[in-house]
Amino acid sequence: MVSALSRSNPKLVFIDGESFIMMNRIVKECVPTIQFIFSVKKCEDCPSFWSLLKKTKEIDIENGGSVNDAVMYISTSGTTGKPKDIILTSANMVSILTISRIAHRHSRKDVLLMVLPLFRGGGFMFSFMCLDQGATLVVENSTPVRHVLQSIDKRKATLMIAVPNFLYQMAKCAHTTHYDTSSLNRMICGAAPMPKYVADLAVKVFGATIIQSYGLSECMKITSGLDPDCPQTSVGTLNCNIMLKVIDLQTRKELGTLGKGELCVKAPQLMKGYLDQPGKTAQCIDSDGWFHTGDYGYYDSHGYVYVIDRITDLIQCGQAKLAPQEFDNILLSQHKIADAAVVGVPHEELGEVPVAFVVKKDANLTEEDILHHISDKMYLHNLLRGRICFIKEIPRAGYTKVQRKQLRESRLSDNIL
Template sequence: MVLPMFHIYGATGTIFCLIQGIKIIIESRFDMVSMLQKIEKYKVTSFSAVPPILVAMDKMPLADHFDLSSLGEVGCGAAPLPDGVAESVAKKYNFTIGQGWGLTEAVPATSTFTPNFPTKSVGIVVPNTLLKVIHPETGKELGVNEDGELCLKGPQVMKGYYKNQKATDNCIDREGWLHTGDIGHYDDRGFVYVIDRIKELIKYKGFQVAPAELEELLLRHPMVGDVGVIGVPDSEAGEVPKAYVVKKDEALTEQAIHDFLKDKVSKYKYIRGGITFIDAIPKTVSGKILRKDLREMDKQRRTTESKM
């Protein structure tokens, strides 16, 4: 158990093991070397991860020095896992990776992986739970493979926010649907896909750009160690995507990144806001990118430049 237990993901994961009498090896804080040592020493068969852990395992050669053959299954949640990472890590270390989707307000499981599920999917909706996808602006219900806001109804959905009726009303509608704020869709087999958060979407000339999609693509570049994408103000387009990138190789250039994306995305998704190289991407303890910190960083930079 490397996840913080005050987070719903770590808390329910721990309870799940206790109920079944499963032995848990607990880490006081996450450290890659320590985690790999524990897996080897105690012959750990499973652990719950967040995307940055699996991305690191995929990119760093360190894991090759440890015996991870006991691992059979690794769960991943809290944020979308970049496309291709699951397949690469599973092949490299020979264990199964399953993504799930949930949130604190739905305590916490809403979908989970099943055998032979698409690795980019977060699985199928859990029992006794309903899911629908709606247009985030009109509220119209959407169909198969149409991206919109994911809404839930089920016995695990909270009654509301404690002593905050206004926040509750903004989240749970009159019919009892929990509006998750997540953007995604379901396919013709019922598998659910989560793409990004509504509030994170970048609006470029009316087009919606999901930061997670660009981050997912950029992480495929062999010289990119980590990346965070935000929207920055633009007088003509409203907003344009900007990338903060951690170099894995010092030879990486801005032009190389632009060239890498050129044939992989539509023109409105180009990183017109520029690229800034930094030492680390700010993240929560659960592995989610702190885009507000990146936005504040960018705001301060623009303020400084305007004074020069």
Template sequence: MLQVTSFMSVPPMLMKIVKSSLISKYDLSSLRNVGCGAAPLPMDVGESAKKKLNCNLSQGWGLTEAVPVVMTHASYSPVNSVGIVCANTQLKVIDVITGKELGQNEHGELCVKGPQVMKGYFKNPSSTADTIDADGWLHTGDVGYYDDNELIYIIDRIKELIKYKGFQVAPAELEATLVAHPKIFEAVVIGVPDQEAGELAKAFVVPKDPSLTKEEIHEYVAGKLTKYKHLHGGIEFRDNIEKTPSGKLLRRKLRQSIAKN
């Protein structure tokens, strides 16, 4: 009988695996490797999934415009890293506002250059100029950093960053904090407009335990993150959170639902 030895996943899928009791009812001993992509994978979710599935787990990162590989997994990569830069590929991190090149452990936009980078968007020179600068660097739109071992970490998309009173808040960091709570099954965070602050972080939460309260969540976040990263936009409980067929969270639909109200 043929058995599954590897599969590709996305963070929401692994979050469900970690918090599901169904896994213990099946024989998954043939599983050797799990790959994860499409969004940043929280460290605690990755470690829990790795332990529960008893297999190797690695993240990948790339984009169509880089056809599509930029990073490759290293044997020493922690589960929250997407690995090291591929051969013949260059990477730099720049400040999302000033464009200044940043150093190790400084968060900014990832830019790449290499033989796999596209020449441009077909018959769309303006979009090409917005994405590839005069020096040939492809601006990925992803926020991340590299550490002292040149391992790369993805934080979020630039367009997803919440601008709160001049501070940049990554929804993925808040979501990772929330799903680590034992009473939370799933969570997604978006920015909601605010005249004074610019944007406020609001969380949509699927409880795992019906006794969970909003006050409990606020206290939990306050104990984990600095004040400007708190859920100043409030919390809304949901029965489920809509996703794409590939498992990506549909923040766009949540924004639309808020705009209608």
């Protein structure tokens, strides 16, 4: 938090009541630009957000600036390095909300349950979508699966935003609980590729429509899986006013249908750049305006887009590029495994080989059980023999992204988590 506040140098901050002491210390020691602190909850030590609203007067904003002026900064998760602040403009915001009205149309009767952090792109986007369309937003601060199921029952949520891993945990937990989730009619899933077994289980348990969505904080709402014929392994088709191409990782030349490479997009919601980091901006937005997403994927002849994995996570094993996310999904389909993640580590002959980190659901699970489960995947079976590590928890960022770098470093240092 201190880092984000120091980079943006705000004059005013909004907090919940419990954060006042910490924020007051930050103001005095680290971020002197902050002049006002308002609490959205009752707090004896600082004025409330509601008192600020009462003092607000109407102002003329007809000549308030350009559509390309910055209106918001969003911090990245920092999984590939230090967090960066994304600059969003007025034009970006209009585009995001316009696409949301088309791709995710809601009524005032809809109740959206939010478990994503609001300071990330997905949480921010869907909270503004509710404000724009008049739907009710319920922010769930507690992330244990049972608490979320209880909130669906209590609030009669009609829509939920989730990531595949969390959706899978919810579906498995719902089997053994008495909570009523029948109000759910749609579940929007993003942040990672959706395994078929997760979608199948979620539909069976909740009876809701699963809508896949793809985007990044730098460029939100790239695709939506609204078409009922959309394959479960696809993130859908492009939203309006968006262009996409796939380029070869080595030659950087554009590929055609089914060609696998880096996904690049042009869109009106594409960020203006990274705050005070023109070099980082130039690395991902080229001179022709194409944003290089860092995601590895392809599109088919029907225009459906498929995201396989992050390029930085691909395992270069001999001449083959292996996608750890695909391996994760194979392992997670074993009913005795609670969670799993695969990373690449250096190998003298092959360059890199996969190593699997597994969290047991059944204490009696053995390496042989796992190898038997993947016996029909001979390439994976042979590569993982002797390379399976049992750990207590898979490290993740913001409930979603596996911290593969942390896992890789723990393997290399033999400091297994």
